[in-house]
Amino acid sequence: EPLSRLVCQAAQAMAEDEAAEVPPEPVPSLTEQELQTRLGIFEEIFKGYEALEVKQKSMAERREKEAPPPPNEDGEGQEPPEVTPNIALAYSELNFQVVADLVDLVKDKCGPMYPGQGVFLDFGSGCGKLCLAAALLHPFQKVIGVEALQSLNDIEAQVQAKYAEVELPDGMVKPEISFVKGDFVSEFDGILEPIAPEATFAIAVATTFGDPEMQAVAKLAQKMPQGASLFLVTQKLEESLVVDVNRNPRQRRSVATKKALAKRGVEPTGIEIELEPAENDPNGWRLKDTVPLELEWGTTNCYLYKKYSYPYCDAHDICMATPLEAEDQTVVPAFYMSPTTVVYLDDLAEREVEVSKTAPFCEESRKKAVSIYEQKVTAAKTKAGERNSEAVAEALAHVRAENETFAQDGNLNYKLEEASDTAKLLEALISANGLPASEAKVAQFMGAQWLNACGQVDAETTGKIPEAQLPGVWGKVKTGFAQYIEGRLTELKEFGVAKPEDAVAKPEELQEYV
Numbered sequence: 001e002p003l004s005r006l007v008c009q010a011a012q013a014m015a016e017d018e019a020a021e022v023p024p025e026p027v028p029s030l031t032e033q034e035l036q037t038r039l040g041i042f043e044e045i046f047k048g049y050e051a052l053e054v055k056q057k058s059m060a061e062r063r064e065k066e067a068p069p070p071p072n073e074d075g076e077g078q079e080p081p082e083v084t085p086n087i088a089l090a091y092s093e094l095n096f097q098v099v100a101d102l103v104d105l106v107k108d109k110c111g112p113m114y115p116g117q118g119v120f121l122d123f124g125s126g127c128g129k130l131c132l133a134a135a136l137l138h139p140f141q142k143v144i145g146v147e148a149l150q151s152l153n154d155i156e157a158q159v160q161a162k163y164a165e166v167e168l169p170d171g172m173v174k175p176e177i178s179f180v181k182g183d184f185v186s187e188f189d190g191i192l193e194p195i196a197p198e199a200t201f202a203i204a205v206a207t208t209f210g211d212p213e214m215q216a217v218a219k220l221a222q223k224m225p226q227g228a229s230l231f232l233v234t235q236k237l238e239e240s241l242v243v244d245v246n247r248n249p250r251q252r253r254s255v256a257t258k259k260a261l262a263k264r265g266v267e268p269t270g271i272e273i274e275l276e277p278a279e280n281d282p283n284g285w286r287l288k289d290t291v292p293l294e295l296e297w298g299t300t301n302c303y304l305y306k307k308y309s310y311p312y313c314d315a316h317d318i319c320m321a322t323p324l325e326a327e328d329q330t331v332v333p334a335f336y337m338s339p340t341t342v343v344y345l346d347d348l349a350e351r352e353v354e355v356s357k358t359a360p361f362c363e364e365s366r367k368k369a370v371s372i373y374e375q376k377v378t379a380a381k382t383k384a385g386e387r388n389s390e391a392v393a394e395a396l397a398h399v400r401a402e403n404e405t406f407a408q409d410g411n412l413n414y415k416l417e418e419a420s421d422t423a424k425l426l427e428a429l430i431s432a433n434g435l436p437a438s439e440a441k442v443a444q445f446m447g448a449q450w451l452n453a454c455g456q457v458d459a460e461t462t463g464k465i466p467e468a469q470l471p472g473v474w475g476k477v478k479t480g481f482a483q484y485i486e487g488r489l490t491e492l493k494e495f496g497v498a499k500p501e502d503a504v505a506k507p508e509e510l511q512e513y514v
Helices: 003-019 032-045 051-065 096-109 129-137 150-165 188-198 211-223 249-261 363-385 388-400 421-432 440-457 467-494 507-513
Strands: 119-123 142-147 176-181 199-205 229-233 285-295 298-307 318-323 332-338 341-344 353-359 411-413 464-466
Touching (some): 032 096, 032 150, 051 150, 119 129, 129 150, 129 176, 129 199, 142 188, 199 211, 229 285, 318 341, 332 353, 363 467, 388 421, 388 467, 411 421, 421 440, 464 467
Parallel strands (some): 119 142, 199 229
Antiparallel strands (some): 285 298, 318 353, 332 341
């Protein structure tokens, strides 16, 4: 198709996209003034429930629940055994600002949060501070807390009553809050299992959790919906549930090598080894971020997870895609849009297209893609460094062979109208640069670069530029293309690179606190 027609089609497609149905507006981060207003409400509701007093009530009930039975009448002189409270029930809390930061972190790392959608769950909710903070910070559909100790449940009931009566500022939504008394370990089936499929945002201060509690966390995680977020303080989610697209690389390479060499007629030298995807839970969790938290006993980590289905991608993440027309099942890097649609990394027009399948972007994929794009960058920079005047002269000669009067007055109308001589000029320049001018993605990208470069020269917006300016304009177009490819290379190198963890729990500090 002529270049100008492709540019026109791109403009029409953009207009149609803008006219499409507008999705619901996500809830933005709160302003400092809004935060202070909500903090004031929070502090008013919890007035009289100081952390130390609540902790003492919690410890007293724990000791009472685990105290040994009284001695028999004939047990005179027997000393009762020393009682060590179950530290899994040790009281801890996150302050209001920390919860606000965690809500913002989910919006940033896990995608937008919408009003009236999603259920917030705090299992091990203490006296309800985290739940109330969540209700004041975001208009969830519902907020649920689960707590085993009666003394803390009593405070939750009082807090819930005060929350029901409090008047909120105009425009502020009051989500429903529900507190459930029970042990989420021994009563998992009756308490957490019914909630799990609706829980889109769950949190647990797991600092003192033992194996039974962490197993219950794993069961909950398996039953939570796709796209859900899960915060764990101090301890990580069970490894088998966490996606690692690079798991067991040596074993996978060994299996792939044996498979490749087992084919008849294949020479060992120069053979390309294709690794099978790493084994992962098809509905696994990805660790999205690790942030340090200052708690009353010291510094620890908070781990944010998000749940995915295969290929474990958010929109615009890099994945590997197999084109519909690929007979040899060739896979290429692309931006993930949905399980069946992508935007190819080298698609200059950034069009969303259907593919036969998508796969995770692993370290093996990165190595291959980086090698390919390093060659692309080298070629683009080489072309950008070539003399522009010769290429422009040849392209002008090509156009004037058909139309001798083209830019006869020394001024060029640079607008890319359909079937215009200017469009033919740009097609010739693109072809001379070693790119397929007939491909829509190339034509649209280079056309946009051309118009931008010409516009910089045409300060008075006349729609024309002097012919003498063409070499400089074409140089800018080539440089823009080289920078685009180099930007894609940078994305390939940086995507998914994990950052080191910042803090770890110190056992001596924790033991003193417990």
